[in-house]
Amino acid sequence: MIKLENVYKRYNQGLDFFESLSNINLEIKENEFISIVGPSGSGKSTLLNIIGGLDTISDGKVLIKNKDISTFSDEMLSLYRNKEVGFVFQEFCLEPFLTVYENILLPTHFSKNKNRQTEIYADKLINEVGLLSKKNAKISELSGGQKQRVAIARSLINSPKILLADEPTGNLDTQTGDTILKLLQDLHKTHKTTLIIATHDQEIAKKSVRLIKIKDGKII
Amino acid sequence: MILLALKNIKVRKLRTFLISFSITIGTMSLIIFLGLNEGIKKASFEELEKSKSLNEITVRPKVEESQALAVFKTLTERRLQEKDLETIKNIEGVAFAYPETQFNEFTSLETNLMGYSLITDAMVFGIEEGYIKNDIKIANSWNETNQPYPAIVSRKLLDIYNFTIAIPQGLPTISEKTLIGKEITMYPGFSTFFPDLKNKSDEIKLKVVGFSDKVSMVGITLPLNIVETLNQKYAPKSKTQFHQIHVITNNPENTSEIAKTISSKNYSTHYLLEEVQNISAKVNYLTYALLAISILILSTSSLAIISTFLGQIAERIKELGLYRALGARKNQIKKLILIEASLIGLFGSILGILLGKTISIFINNYIEKKLEIFEIIPENFLIITPKIITIVLFFGTLIAIFSAYYPASKASNISPIKAISK
Numbered sequence: 337m338i339k340l341e342n343v344y345k346r347y348n349q350g351l352d353f354f355e356s357l358s359n360i361n362l363e364i365k366e367n368e369f370i371s372i373v374g375p376s377g378s379g380k381s382t383l384l385n386i387i388g389g390l391d392t393i394s395d396g397k398v399l400i401k402n403k404d405i406s407t408f409s410d411e412m413l414s415l416y417r418n419k420e421v422g423f424v425f426q427e428f429c430l431e432p433f434l435t436v437y438e439n440i441l442l443p444t445h446f447s448k449n450k451n452r453q454t455e456i457y458a459d460k461l462i463n464e465v466g467l468l469s470k471k472n473a474k475i476s477e478l479s480g481g482q483k484q485r486v487a488i489a490r491s492l493i494n495s496p497k498i499l500l501a502d503e504p505t506g507n508l509d510t511q512t513g514d515t516i517l518k519l520l521q522d523l524h525k526t527h528k529t530t531l532i533i534a535t536h537d538q539e540i541a542k543k544s545v546r547l548i549k550i551k552d553g554k555i556i
Numbered sequence: 557m558i559l560l561a562l563k564n565i566k567v568r569k570l571r572t573f574l575i576s577f578s579i580t581i582g583t584m585s586l587i588i589f590l591g592l593n594e595g596i597k598k599a600s601f602e603e604l605e606k607s608k609s610l611n612e613i614t615v616r617p618k619v620e621e622s623q624a625l626a627v628f629k630t631l632t633e634r635r636l637q638e639k640d641l642e643t644i645k646n647i648e649g650v651a652f653a654y655p656e657t658q659f660n661e662f663t664s665l666e667t668n669l670m671g672y673s674l675i676t677d678a679m680v681f682g683i684e685e686g687y688i689k690n691d692i693k694i695a696n697s698w699n700e701t702n703q704p705y706p707a708i709v710s711r712k713l714l715d716i717y718n719f720t721i722a723i724p725q726g727l728p729t730i731s732e733k734t735l736i737g738k739e740i741t742m743y744p745g746f747s748t749f750f751p752d753l754k755n756k757s758d759e760i761k762l763k764v765v766g767f768s769d770k771v772s773m774v775g776i777t778l779p780l781n782i783v784e785t786l787n788q789k790y791a792p793k794s795k796t797q798f799h800q801i802h803v804i805t806n807n808p809e810n811t812s813e814i815a816k817t818i819s820s821k822n823y824s825t826h827y828l829l830e831e832v833q834n835i836s837a838k839v840n841y842l843t844y845a846l847l848a849i850s851i852l853i854l855s856t857s858s859l860a861i862i863s864t865f866l867g868q869i870a871e872r873i874k875e876l877g878l879y880r881a882l883g884a885r886k887n888q889i890k891k892l893i894l895i896e897a898s899l900i901g902l903f904g905s906i907l908g909i910l911l912g913k914t915i916s917i918f919i920n921n922y923i924e925k926k927l928e929i930f931e932i933i934p935e936n937f938l939i940i941t942p943k944i945i946t947i948v949l950f951f952g953t954l955i956a957i958f959s960a961y962y963p964a965s966k967a968s969n970i971s972p973i974k975a976i977s978k
Contacts (some may be wrong), residue, residue, distance in 0.1 A: 390881055390973045411885050417972075418883020429878050429976065433567035445560050446884040494883075 337530060338364040338387060338498070343396035345382055345553070356382045358553045360396070366497070369524055369531040371544035379553040380534040381502050387532065388421045388500045389413045400498075418447045422491030422529070424520070426503035428483040430490075432475045436467055439475065440489045447494055454493065461489040464526075465519060481512035488519060492527055499529040505540060517543060557888070561895040572900055574864050575956065579904025580911060582850070582857035583952040587912030589846035590947065591938035596842065598939055600835045610808035611651075613815045613827045615644060615801040635797035636823075643821060644801055649814045651806040654687040655798040657783050658775075659744070660791035662753050665762075665776060666741045670728050677748050679775030682783025683708075687802055691768035693736050698779050704739055704763035705782050710773040738764045740776070744790045760786070770802075854951070858959040865897070865963035876967050877975015886968040893964035894957055901956025905949050912948075916940055 345357035357379045364370055372380045385391035386398055389405055398406045405416055423429075430439050440458045462471055465485040475483060484504060491499060501520060505513030517540055524531035533544060541547050549556045565572050617636055636655070645653045659680035666675040685698040688708055692698055697706040711732070718729040742760040747753035762776065771777040778786075787794055803818070805811050815825040869876070876889055884892075916938035923937050 414885040443882040
């Protein structure tokens with residue numbers, strides 16, 4: 337489903353450049369649950385962002401369902417992010433002025449498919465992440481764990497095939513982190529998504545089916 | 557998208573207020589200026605219509621273009637004669653032709669008003685009844701051949717007296733009602749200005765029988781035959797002459813054509829349509845000037861909106877970047893910002909219109925109260941028509957959208973990855 341061929345990511349630094357990813361070759365199957373593990377600055381987030389269509393590559397190919405997204409126009413990439421990928425960020429990235437329910441429905445504003453069915457689906461997701469009682473609550477009224485649950489529900493609203501989580505438990509205590517991880521695992525199974533988690537935590541990584549270690553931009 | 561824009565507007569109260577305020581001030585100025593322009597235009601045309609109807613042409617002797625040549629022509633040569641009246645009456649489409657003459661001797665008029673004796677130099681004109689029959693308030697009075705002779709006074713003259721003499725000097729104002737039937741003494745050959753003409757040897761009694769917008773403002777108007785008789789007695793050297801002829805056409809649509817025919821016979825013509833065109837041209841200059849001021853105000857509003865939006869975009873990088881990360885296309889981000897701008901613009905414009913309308917009502921009421929005794933003061937100084945409201949609403953919203961366009965374009969180029977990783 338996901339195939340990276342000879343992927344390089346370089347950043348210009350004056351006359352020189354910094355190689356964030358170097359010759360990455362990777363294949364991820366449909367419905368797989370993998371962890372990308374590495375220390376801070378190893379390039380794991382960059383790799384995740386490239387798979388998610390948030391960042392571009394300097395060289396190589398990123399094939400999603402046999403289509404090279406590195407050749408996509410900005411509009412096609414937007415469509416890909418909206419329909420095919422669900423993002424869970426370490427910082428939650430929720431809209432503070434919207435309610436839980438409105439935050440979950442946010443991606444549907446950009447896909448023109450906000451209708452009664454998506455609203456019913458949003459209700460189902462709120463239930464699945466255990467926030468039914470907080471449906472109309474403001475984000476500021478929620479705990480860190482609850483915020484991440486909202487972010488997870490939001491990532492699933494357009495029924496994506498790929499779920500990308502960048503340090504999803506990074507801002508949570510151990511117990512809440514475990515619960516969130518369990519939730520991600522469960523939803524990955526019930527929603528039949530490919531789950532890719534980028535983390536520096538070996539304990540989290542151990543729970544995944546496959547583990548990819550990355551260091552200095554290279555898979556080791 | 558509209559719901560999301562509404563949420564953004566609601567949550568960013570300061571921005572919404574600042575932009576709405578800018579638009580409100582701009583649209584309020586625009587609606588007041590346009591209302592003022594409309595008021596002036598309407599008042600000018602109404603004033604013209606009062607004095608002339610669409611089927612009326614005023615015919616005067618042709619004035620030589622070269623002033624040097626005109627100096628060598630005698631006065632008589634430049635007056636209209638009976639033969640001119642006949643020529644004009646015979647033109648096809650002319651229904652009536654009323655000659656207007658004037659008393660060819662210095663004269664003064666004296667009257668007693670509220671205990672004050674007023675005497676002034678004045679001109680005396682003569683006109684046939686047909687021309688002013690609707691303005692005569694005392695029935696059958698115009699055919700009176702004995703003194704006191706009937707007299708018609710210009711309505712504007714009364715207003716000018718009230719406006720420039722009565723109020724500034726604390727004297728009582730005069731209404732038409734109080735002057736009807738009032739006696740006036742005319743002193744032929746007497747002048748308050750010239751020391752050689754101080755002999756009140758003769759006096760003629762006149763009686764005010766009506767007020768008209770059609771008669772000359774610089775004197776009093778009597779029946780034509782009376783003025784002709786007075787000329788024979790007091791200015792026998794002058795021939796029977798008319799200084800102008802009022803032509804009434806049988807169809808207002810033919811007025812321009814008939815005026816051209818009269819002009820071709822070496823006469824000078826003046827008619828409402830022509831004057832309307834002249835006034836329109838002058839009012840247009842005023843419109844352009846007021847529009848220029850409005851554009852200046854709206855441009856300032858526009859700069860304020862651009863600045864506010866740019867500031868907001870800088871603050872909203874993370875939020876807009878998140879939208880991009882969640883799948884918003886560049887044009888959707890632009891659309892979102894423009895929808896926000898148009899909604900704020902619409903809101904600000906409505907507020908500006910309401911405020912402008914309130915101010916116009918206040919100004920109209922204030923002027924009406926202060927100047928209610930004056931006939932020449934228009935009913936409304938500011939006239940806000942549905943057309944003006946539509947224009948202002950459209951412009952206000954358009955300015956907001958136009959001003960937000962650059963910030964919106966800038967916002968649409970926000971990189972999702974840079975915004976998220978901030």
